[in-house]
Amino acid sequence: MRNLTLTVNGRRHAVDVDPSTPLLYVLRNDLGLTGPRFGCGLGQCGACTVIIRGQAVRSCIRTAGSVQGADITTLEGLAKDGVLHPLQQAWIDEQVPQCGFCQNGQILTAKVLLDRNPSPTDADIRQAMAGTLCRCMTYYRIQAAIKRAAKEMA
Amino acid sequence: MTPSRRDFLKGTGLLVVSIGMDPLRLAALQGPSPGPYPDPDFRQLDSWIVVREDNTATFFVGKTDLGQGTGTAFRQIMSDELDMPYDRTSVVMGSTDVTVDQGGSGGSDALQTDGWPMRRVAAEARRVLVELAAVKFGVPAGELTVRDGVVSVASDPSRRVTYGELLGGKRFNVTLSGDDVNSTTGRAKVKPVQDLRIVGQSPRRDDIPPKVDGTLTWAVDVTVPGMVHARNVKPPVAGATVAGIDESPVRNLPGFIKVVRKGNYVAVVCEREEQAIRAARQLKVSWQRPAAAPFPTSDDLFRYMRSATPTWSSTPVVIGRPDAALAAAATVIEAEYEVPFQGHTAIGPAHAMADPSNDQLTIYSNDMKSYGLRNGVARFLDMPRDRVRVVWKEGPQAYGRTAADDAGFEAAFLAKEVGRPVRVQWTRQEETAWDTKGPAYVVRMRGGLDGQGNLVALEYEARAADHNHLGYNEHDTVLIAQLTGMRRSTPARGSAAAPSEMYVVPNRRVAGHVVGLPLVWETPLRTGNLRDPNGPQVTFASESFIDELAAAAGADPVAFRLKLLTASTEDDSGFKRARSIAVVKAAAEAYGWDPRPSPSRAAPSGDILTGRGFAYSYRSQTVVAQIAEVEVHRQTGHVWVKRLVCAHDCGLVVNPEALRRTIECGMLHSLSRALHEEVRFDAEKVTSVDWVSHPTLTHADTPAQIDVVLVNGDPKPDRPDLPHYGAGEAVCKPVLAAVANAIFDATGVRIRRVPFRDARVLAALRAART
Numbered sequence: 001m002r003n004l005t006l007t008v009n010g011r012r013h014a015v016d017v018d019p020s021t022p023l024l025y026v027l028r029n030d031l032g033l034t035g036p037r038f039g040c041g042l043g044q045c046g047a048c049t050v051i052i053r054g055q056a057v058r059s060c061i062r063t064a065g066s067v068q069g070a071d072i073t074t075l076e077g078l079a080k081d082g083v084l085h086p087l088q089q090a091w092i093d094e095q096v097p098q099c100g101f102c103q104n105g106q107i108l109t110a111k112v113l114l115d116r117n118p119s120p121t122d123a124d125i126r127q128a129m130a131g132t133l134c135r136c137m138t139y140y141r142i143q144a145a146i147k148r149a150a151k152e153m154a
Numbered sequence: 155m156t157p158s159r160r161d162f163l164k165g166t167g168l169l170v171v172s173i174g175m176d177p178l179r180l181a182a183l184q185g186p187s188p189g190p191y192p193d194p195d196f197r198q199l200d201s202w203i204v205v206r207e208d209n210t211a212t213f214f215v216g217k218t219d220l221g222q223g224t225g226t227a228f229r230q231i232m233s234d235e236l237d238m239p240y241d242r243t244s245v246v247m248g249s250t251d252v253t254v255d256q257g258g259s260g261g262s263d264a265l266q267t268d269g270w271p272m273r274r275v276a277a278e279a280r281r282v283l284v285e286l287a288a289v290k291f292g293v294p295a296g297e298l299t300v301r302d303g304v305v306s307v308a309s310d311p312s313r314r315v316t317y318g319e320l321l322g323g324k325r326f327n328v329t330l331s332g333d334d335v336n337s338t339t340g341r342a343k344v345k346p347v348q349d350l351r352i353v354g355q356s357p358r359r360d361d362i363p364p365k366v367d368g369t370l371t372w373a374v375d376v377t378v379p380g381m382v383h384a385r386n387v388k389p390p391v392a393g394a395t396v397a398g399i400d401e402s403p404v405r406n407l408p409g410f411i412k413v414v415r416k417g418n419y420v421a422v423v424c425e426r427e428e429q430a431i432r433a434a435r436q437l438k439v440s441w442q443r444p445a446a447a448p449f450p451t452s453d454d455l456f457r458y459m460r461s462a463t464p465t466w467s468s469t470p471v472v473i474g475r476p477d478a479a480l481a482a483a484a485t486v487i488e489a490e491y492e493v494p495f496q497g498h499t500a501i502g503p504a505h506a507m508a509d510p511s512n513d514q515l516t517i518y519s520n521d522m523k524s525y526g527l528r529n530g531v532a533r534f535l536d537m538p539r540d541r542v543r544v545v546w547k548e549g550p551q552a553y554g555r556t557a558a559d560d561a562g563f564e565a566a567f568l569a570k571e572v573g574r575p576v577r578v579q580w581t582r583q584e585e586t587a588w589d590t591k592g593p594a595y596v597v598r599m600r601g602g603l604d605g606q607g608n609l610v611a612l613e614y615e616a617r618a619a620d621h622n623h624l625g626y627n628e629h630d631t632v633l634i635a636q637l638t639g640m641r642r643s644t645p646a647r648g649s650a651a652a653p654s655e656m657y658v659v660p661n662r663r664v665a666g667h668v669v670g671l672p673l674v675w676e677t678p679l680r681t682g683n684l685r686d687p688n689g690p691q692v693t694f695a696s697e698s699f700i701d702e703l704a705a706a707a708g709a710d711p712v713a714f715r716l717k718l719l720t721a722s723t724e725d726d727s728g729f730k731r732a733r734s735i736a737v738v739k740a741a742a743e744a745y746g747w748d749p750r751p752s753p754s755r756a757a758p759s760g761d762i763l764t765g766r767g768f769a770y771s772y773r774s775q776t777v778v779a780q781i782a783e784v785e786v787h788r789q790t791g792h793v794w795v796k797r798l799v800c801a802h803d804c805g806l807v808v809n810p811e812a813l814r815r816t817i818e819c820g821m822l823h824s825l826s827r828a829l830h831e832e833v834r835f836d837a838e839k840v841t842s843v844d845w846v847s848h849p850t851l852t853h854a855d856t857p858a859q860i861d862v863v864l865v866n867g868d869p870k871p872d873r874p875d876l877p878h879y880g881a882g883e884a885v886c887k888p889v890l891a892a893v894a895n896a897i898f899d900a901t902g903v904r905i906r907r908v909p910f911r912d913a914r915v916l917a918a919l920r921a922a923r924t
Contacts, residue, residue, distance in 0.1 A: 018408070021428040029427055034375040035368030039501050039550075040582035041431075044845040047501060075368035084367060091366040095358060095811060098221035098819050100365035101502045101550035107366060122858070129853035133845060135501040136221060136551045137822030139856040141815060 005068055008033060009077030019065025023057075024048045026064045027074060035075025035104045039133075046105030046132035050074050056105075056112040075104045078111070087111055090149035091142075098136035105132045110146045119150055189514035190540035191251035196335045199282070199328040201254050202275040203236070209303050209318035210242045215272055216256030216335070217264055218248040218522045218546050219361065220553065222882055223812030224264045226359045230808050231269055231878075234352040235276035235344060238303040238317070244360075248546030250528045256335055258523035258546070260554070260626070260683070262880030265808060266774065269878055271338040275330065278340025282328050286320040346874030347806060356811035361548065373520040373547035374505050374579075381507065381575040382411055383427040384568050385434035387420040388584055389637075391838040392677045393444035396420060400438035407433050414571045418676060419637035421564070423572050427579070447837045448673030455619070456492045459596050464667035465621045466647050474661035479611035483602025487706050490598045491695035492907045493890075495591040495619070495833035498684055499848060502550030503585035504557035507577040508565035515542045515566055520549020521558040523626045530559075530627035531566045534635060542566075553823070555626050555682030557589040560633040567634055586848050587840040588633065590682030591833055593620035593648065597695035602661075607707030609718060611661040614696060620648030621670030624682040636676045645674055648681065651688035653696035654772050654887070656734045658721035678840045679833070686883035689773060690824050690890050694908060697769035697891030701752065702904065710749040711768045711895065712742045728775040728879075729869050733803045736867025738770055741779035741801035744863045752895070753902040761788045764796075765900025769888035775877070776804040776884040777867070780821065782892040786900045791916025795825055795893055798857050800885060803865040806878040814862045817885045821860070824889035826851035830909050 002014035006023075008031060015030045022041075027033040027050070036059050039047030043061040050059045051073040078085040084092075087107050097103050106129070113120060113128040120128065125143050134142070194201040194214070205211045213232045219225035225245050233243045248258055256268045280300065287305035288295040291313055299308045306314035332338040347353075364370035389395075396418050404410055404422060409429035414421045422437055424430040450458040480486055506519045515537065521527045524544040532539040544562070552558050561578055568576040580588075595618050602611040622645035624631050630640045650666030671679055704714035715738055725731045741747075745766070754765050763786045770779040783797040800817050807813055830849045834842040842848035868876060890908060897915065898904050903922045905915060 017426075018428065025427045028375075029377075033368070034372070037372075037374065037502060038579065039503075040845060042582060042844055044582075045501060075366075079367060088366045092358065092362055095362060095815060097362055097365045098815070099501075099548065099551040100221060100361070100370075101372070101500075101548075103365055104368065126854045126856065131852070133501060133850055133852060135499065135823075135850065137819045137826060137851055138815075139822065139851070139853050140818055140860055143853065143856060 004064055006064065006072060007070065008072045009074060017064060019063060021064050022060050023050070023062045023064045023067055024059040027059060033074045033076050037101060037104055039102065045102070046109060047102050049105035049108045049132070051108055051112060054112065054115060056109045075108060078107070085111065086152045087114070087145070087149040090145040090152065094141050094145040094148060096138050096141040096145050098138055102132070102134045106134065106142050110142070110149070113146070114150055114153065118153060120146070188512045190538070191514070191543040192540045194252065194254045196254040196338050197330045197332065199275060199279060199326040199330055199340065203279045203326070205279070205317050205321050207318045207323045209316040211236060211238050213243060213245045213272070214253045215245060215247055215268070216254045216258065216525065217268055218259045218524060220259060220522055220551060222816040223359045223809055224259070225361065226357060226812060227265060227808040228269070228272055230352045230355070230357065231273050232276040234350045235273045236280050237300045240352050240357050242303060248524045249544065250525055251543040254335055255525045258521070258525055260523060262773065262883040264880065265878040266880040267336060271336060273344045274339045274342070277342040277344050278328065278330065279326065281340065281342035282326055283317050283320050287315055290315060290320065347876050348874055353806065353808050354810070356809050359812065370548060373507070373518050373549045374502060376507050376518040376547060378509050378575045381577055382423055382425055382572065383430040384421050384423045384576050384578040385430045386564065386578065386580065386584060387422065387434050387437055387439055388588060389418060389676070390441055391443055392448035392679070393673045394418070394441040397440040397442045403436045403438055404433040407436070412572055413437060414568055417638040419634050421568060421578070423568060423576060443838070444673070446672060448677055449671040449679055449835065449837065451837050452494065452832070452834045455494065455594060456596050459594065459617050459619055459669050462669040464617070465670045466668040468650065468666040470663050470665040471652070472663050476611045476613055476661040476663045479661035480600065480602045483610055484605040485603040485706055486600065487702060488598065488600040489699055489702055489906060490596060491698060493595045493691040493694055494908065495594045495679060496684065496827050496831045497586060497591050497833055497848070498554065498556045498589050499586050499850070500550040500552065500556060500589070503580035503582055504561035504589070505577070505579045506558070506561040506565035507575060508569035509575040510569040510573060511575070513541070515569065517542070517544045517562050517566055518547055519544055519558060519562045520547055520552055521562050521627070522552045526627035527559065527562045530629045530632065531563055533629035534563055534632070535566060535570060553685035554687065555590050555624055557585060559627045563632045563634050583843040586843045588678045590624055590680055590684070592684035592687065592691070593618045593623070593681045595691035595695070597692070599695060599699040601699065601703045603703065603707050607709055609659050609703055612659045613663045614653060615665045616650040616692065616695070617667045617669055618648065618650035618688070619671060620650065620668050620681045622646055622674050622680065623648035624680055641675065649688065651692050653692055655696065655770065656731045656772070657715070657718035659718065679835065685823060686773060686886040689771065689883065689887035690827055693769065693771045693887040694890035694894065697771065697888055698894050698906065701767065701891070701895040701898065705752050705898070708751050710751055712738060712747055713749055715768070715770060729867070730772060730775065730777060732869050733777045733867035734770065734772065737777045737779040737801040737803050737865050740863050740865045741768070741781055741799050744801060744861050745781045745799045747781070752899040754899050758788065762786070763788060763900040765896045765898070767892045767895025767897070767899055769891035769895060771884070771887040773880070773884035773887060775879040776802070776881060778802050778884045778888060780888045780892045782889070782896040784893060784896040784900055786897055786915065788919060791912040791914070791919060793829060793893070793897060793910050793915055794855065795857050797859045799861045799863070801863040801865050802885065803867045804879040804881040805866070805868065806876045807864055808878060810864060813864065813881055816882050817862050818860050820882055820885040821889050822851060822856070824886045825855070825893065828890040828893045828908060828910055829855065830911065832909050
């Protein structure tokens with residue numbers, strides 16, 4: 001019995017889970033999409049970020065049942081036709097990650113920022129990204145990569 | 155249940171390195187091989203290097219890469235010595251059954267220590283291959299040249315053969331010598347620095363693309379068929395004991411498998427992850443509070459530390475006659491500095507997965523010391539060591555003795571209990587409360603200046619809350635060992651470290667004491683190595699105080715330090731004094747340091763006060779000097795470090811771009827410790843348990859500018875044997891003092907207590923105004 005239907009990265013998936021299950025665990029454990037990661041389960045750090053309706057959503061505190069019918073984008077869905085999103089490319093060009101565990105949330109939060117504001121100021125970037133934490137402290141390079149990607153996409 | 159080979163490869167992502175590999179090694183990588191898993195022999199060249207017929211090579215090293223690019227650096231130094239193009243090589247790291255035991259990572263010694271056997275074995279492989287070519291062509295080896303893995307006759311370049319053709323898919327079968335893995339060597343000599351072509355370049359890290367496109371399989375992602383999920387149920391207060399467990403609320407939950415309890419260790423195991431989370435919440439455990447309070451409150455910590463009887467005191471190191479010199483000094487100042495407990499608080503809480511198939515144990519872990527985890531688990535579970543292996547995978551930052559150690563043991567224990575592969579995942583609150591802590595410090599400093607402002611006497615006396623400092627992966631001190639009742643007869647002594655600088659002061663005393671908290675075992679306030687284990691605490695005190703002395707002498711802080719460094723020509727083998735002088739000057743030059751005493755007394759711009767602060771230190775042989783430029787808001791006390799400068803000398807630089815990022819991020823990690831981080835607790839539990847109650851540096855705090863200057867301050871900078879020193883942790887030391895010194899420069903107010911949160915700075919500013 002498949003009781004839930006989720007549309008992720010343009011593909012529909014039927015899964016059999018308790019609808020109160022946080023979306024994060026369904027993505028990771030049922031759909032094998034491990035880009036989003038468990039960091040706090042409290043919506044505080046951003047490691048589990050996915051994009052739903054243009055918003056950066058913390059999948060650790062959003063139930064799977066509440067996002068049926070929505071288009072969900074995960075890190076795995078950012079590349080198009082085998083070409084990385086300019087943000088992902090900028091992350092490589094700036095050699096951003098250290099451990100890299102948080103970068104899913106950094107990249108997706110930056111995408112939501114650039115989708116709304118294609119040429120953000122330094123202050124815009126700091127404000128938009130402030131809730132997405134990195135404990136290796138790659139912030140300086142992340143901010144450089146966002147500016148690089150914005151230029152690339154202009 | 156035996157996972158299929160395809161599932162395994164899918165789960166671990168190891169396929170990429172297995173193409174065309176030596177069949178024995180391939181089998182080992184493809185697991186789950188039935189075992190046993192004997193240690194690869196470091197005295198066999200084949201344990202380190204595989205060269206394939208297609209003229210590609212894979213290096214196998216017993217280290218782990220925590221995200222600083224050390225794996226890339228290993229490839230660079232080994233490709234260089236082997237004379238293979240970098241892009242025809244790959245590296246496999248830290249899995250106990252396929253890589254020699256180099257201990258995993260720690261101490262920032264990857265290149266300083268472990269890089270040498272890597273270079274020597276790669277040089278030996280080159281030597282052996284050239285010998286094979288000499289036989290093939292019938293010419294002496296000296297008449298052959300090597301370029302990019304192709305050997306040719308110097309006088310007739312048309313006679314050429316690739317390494318791959320020479321070996322023909324076979325093994326080297328060459329025995330190496332050396333008493334231990336660090337001294338492993340063949341007969342070949344390593345190249346002089348001048349002949350290294352890949353070293354000094356900045357090839358991009360291979361691990362980054364899969365980290366940004368979502369394809370990397372991390373330790374946290376590994377799955378095998380039949381795997382189940384566990385969550386721990388930790389004591390709600392420190393030192394609590396299990397009085398009873400009522401399983402009835404969870405027994406009928408969907409997916410429930412088992413409650414595992416031994417002593418005060420409690421975990422629930424369920425089929426699915428969300429089921430385990432729910433069961434852990436709903437399980438009813440009756441806990442008995444301990445009779446005595448386990449520790450003072452965090453507000454009372456420093457008073458407690460000052461008054462506690464030390465569990466250990468160092469024999470003071472005395473130079474000259476400090477008491478007499480202080481008595482005769484024109485000016486004597488003293489100050490005390492306080493640094494609270496600070497945690498690792500990894501962005502991803504601790505986790506591990508253990509598979510007990512085939513009566514072996516395979517543990518998938520991001521623990522930086524995979525070999526130690528293997529050895530410790532074997533001992534803990536009383537299993538032969540060669541029936542346990544650890545497959546190292548990437549994970550959230552592991553800068554020291556993290557709870558990754560604890561989770562690895564827990565997964566192994568639970569897998570044996572349940573008889574199925576078990577993945578254990580700590581919660582955020584569990585991680586932040588129970589992860590090992592960097593010890594709290596109280597440091598008392600006293601210094602005397604003569605009438606000309608020369609520093610004539612200096613005293614340093616530290617108290618560190620570091621009794622029972624935990625080692626790595628110890629079978630009798632990991633958390634599950636403690637909770638299940640194991641007790642080491644003598645807790646580890648811990649340490650109270652001394653400053654690391656090269657200042658010449660004629661009269662000195664350095665003393666240290668360790669103090670213990672009332673609860674020694676089963677406590678969340680357990681100490682372990684946290685990135686440069688004592689450096690940030692010690693250097694905060696020592697380099698803040700040097701600044702206070704410079705201010706008292708009316709001297710420029712850089713000039714004051716240079717005077718102390720240049721007062722002697724005595725040195726050690728690493729030219730640490732010469733290199734200290736070089737980095738201090740390089741940092742000042744990069745910043746555009748304008749010599750003057752602190753505080754600045756510049757007119758504020760509105761509510762913003764601006765200042766700059768300097769600090770310097772070394773770790774092992776690596777020397778760093780840093781400058782912080784701050785803006786302090788007079789009305790809020792908020793500190794923004796607008797600019798950071800770091801001059802850094804780690805000898806031979808293997809990958810400059812990776813090094814720059816390691817330095818930037820290491821400095822910001824310490825900046826987070828300077829501005830935000832403190833473990834808070836009441837008298838029975840840690841109360842800073844998430845990112846609200848335990849704040850960290852964010853994007854909003856990021857400096858607008860970071861300048862890194864890579865210095866080669868060696869008196870003979872072009873020497874062919876220039877060593878490659880460890881790079882990372884040294885940069886963590888000076889930041890706290892540089893920021894405190896900058897706050898003083900900006901405001902004239904000295905902050906002697908970490909962290910410099912807004913309220914603390916504002917209170918100090920207000921106190922100074924009245």
